[in-house]
Amino acid sequence: MVLKKGAPADIVIYDFDGLRVMPDEIVHDLPGGEWRRVQRARGYKYVLVNGEVTIRNDRPTNTHSGRLLRHGSA
Numbered sequence: 001m002v003l004k005k006g007a008p009a010d011i012v013i014y015d016f017d018g019l020r021v022m023p024d025e026i027v028h029d030l031p032g033g034e035w036r037r038v039q040r041a042r043g044y045k046y047v048l049v050n051g052e053v054t055i056r057n058d059r060p061t062n063t064h065s066g067r068l069l070r071h072g073s074a
Contacts, residue, residue: 008050008051009048009050009051010047010048010049010050010066011046011047011048012044012046012047012048013044013045013046013047014043014044014045015043015044015045016043017043018042018043019041019042019043019044020041020042020043021039021041022039022040022041022042023039024037024038024039025037025038025039025040026038041058042058043058044057044058045057049065049066050065050066051065052065054066
């Protein structure tokens with residue numbers, strides 16, 4: 001694997017000793033106020049998707065630089 005400027009890459013930088021799985025919770029963010037169960041984690045310093053920071057210090061940055069894949073196709 002090679003990281004180079006201009007090439008697509010997804011990168012995760014985390015604190016191995018600080019990784020924690022949080023208790024699951026219910027969120028009401030689906031259409032019609034429907035609920036879903038989510039389980040968050042802690043210890044992620046940065047998540048980059050295609051060079052854009054999508055998570056910084058466990059918090060989303062509201063940057064959506066990837067594409068949603070459905071049924072294994074783009």
